[in-house]
Amino acid sequence: MSGAARHVLARGNFRDLRSPAPEPDAAPPVGEPQARWRDLVDRLLPQAAPAHPDWPVVDDHCFARILLDNACNGPWRESVAAPAWANMPPDRLAVAIDLGNAVLSGRADLALLNRRSLQWRGKRRPPEAPATLETASLRLRRWRRADDAPFARLNADPEVMRHFPKLKSAGESLTEARALDRRFEADGFGPWAVEEPSGPFLGFVGAMRLMRAMPFAGGERPGSLIEIGWRLSPEAWGRGIATRAARLILADLFGRCGLPGVVAFTALGNTPSRRVMERLGMVQAEDFDHPAVPADAPLRRHVLYRLAAADFAGEPA
Numbered sequence: 001m002s003g004a005a006r007h008v009l010a011r012g013n014f015r016d017l018r019s020p021a022p023e024p025d026a027a028p029p030v031g032e033p034q035a036r037w038r039d040l041v042d043r044l045l046p047q048a049a050p051a052h053p054d055w056p057v058v059d060d061h062c063f064a065r066i067l068l069d070n071a072c073n074g075p076w077r078e079s080v081a082a083p084a085w086a087n088m089p090p091d092r093l094a095v096a097i098d099l100g101n102a103v104l105s106g107r108a109d110l111a112l113l114n115r116r117s118l119q120w121r122g123k124r125r126p127p128e129a130p131a132t133l134e135t136a137s138l139r140l141r142r143w144r145r146a147d148d149a150p151f152a153r154l155n156a157d158p159e160v161m162r163h164f165p166k167l168k169s170a171g172e173s174l175t176e177a178r179a180l181d182r183r184f185e186a187d188g189f190g191p192w193a194v195e196e197p198s199g200p201f202l203g204f205v206g207a208m209r210l211m212r213a214m215p216f217a218g219g220e221r222p223g224s225l226i227e228i229g230w231r232l233s234p235e236a237w238g239r240g241i242a243t244r245a246a247r248l249i250l251a252d253l254f255g256r257c258g259l260p261g262v263v264a265f266t267a268l269g270n271t272p273s274r275r276v277m278e279r280l281g282m283v284q285a286e287d288f289d290h291p292a293v294p295a296d297a298p299l300r301r302h303v304l305y306r307l308a309a310a311d312f313a314g315e316p317a
């Protein structure tokens with residue numbers, strides 16, 4: 001912890017009792033992401049804090065907590081052993097560093113990131129989401145442990161994952177299921193588990209706050225855009241389930257949650273997913289290279305669609 005940071009008081013009313021133990025003195029190699037991370041949270045953010053009276057925290061360990069939790073979609077210690085700088089998976093450390101840089105440059109709202117972190121840690125009341133969204137033929141609900149096995153099968157199915165960079169292992173699938181459900185606690189909305197009344201788990205449809213900067217208009221501010229997405233098992237395809245579920249969810253997002261609009265994107269060749277976006281009345285906007293897909297991968301090129309709340313028609317006539 002830097003000397004400057006040690007002597008400033010947290011401005012927020014939260015002292016994080018479960019914050020990470022002080023990092024060991026061992027210095028990460030200069031130039032590596034770990035060293036950039038340490039410099040960001042130990043020096044750059046605490047030094048910038050006095051010029052930002054709107055920031056809810058000033059201490060290095062608070063910055064680390066907020067950025068790591070948001071990169072992990074929940075309290076980071078649930079999935080990473082301390083010290084975080086040494087043990088964070090590289091992709092999540094990269095997200096945490098990007099978020100920190102976005103805070104520094106004024107592109108990310110530290111108060112929003114802090115609220116999400118505190119809600120996950122039970123220190124703030126999360127926004128309430130309804131237990132279910134239902135129609136006579138469709139039931140959207142929060143995730144259950146019993147969904148883990150069918151979700152893992154879905155994520156290991158090459159047909160389902162045709163438009164994703166790779167299949168997911170059972171462990172990766174489990175981490176994703178928990179992170180998807182955690183989004184309800186942070187934002188009051190999230191990706192719903194989908195089933196037909198008394199039927200099996202079919203996959204998910206729902207909304208996610210985009211926590212990484214994206215290379216399209218309006219995407220430069222992490223946390224400011226809401227994405228709607230879907231992944232269903234092949235038995236469910238072709239019956240309009242994704243479209244019907246998404247309509248229910250959009251009504252909730254634009255009504256109860258008061259969101260001004262959503263985006264959706266997919267690999268250029270994912271026609272079924274693009275058809276869902278079009279059926280919802282979303283407007284094709286621009287193509288872009290997805291930053292999480294390797295540069296040489298054929299799936300890197302994506303297409304973006306947008307929908308403003310004012311243009312949402314709800315149920316088709």
Ligand SMILES: CC(C)(COP(=O)(O)OP(=O)(O)OC[C@H]1O[C@@H](n2cnc3c(N)ncnc32)[C@H](O)[C@@H]1OP(=O)(O)O)[C@@H](O)C(=O)NCCC(=O)NCCS
Nearest residue numbers: 160230231232237238239240241242243266272273275276
């Ligand atoms: C994208 C997905 C959720 C669509 O779900 P769905 O419930 O089948 O959607 P709908 O029934 O509303 O159909 C959407 C379109 O896909 C078409 N479609 C459905 N199943 C299909 C199949 N097996 N092959 C080709 N097209 C298919 C439908 O005909 C429809 O097109 P249309 O409007 O021209 O008739 C589903 O295909 C899926 O889970 N795919 C794998 C995961 C994925 O790619 N997710 C999106 C990542 S961005």
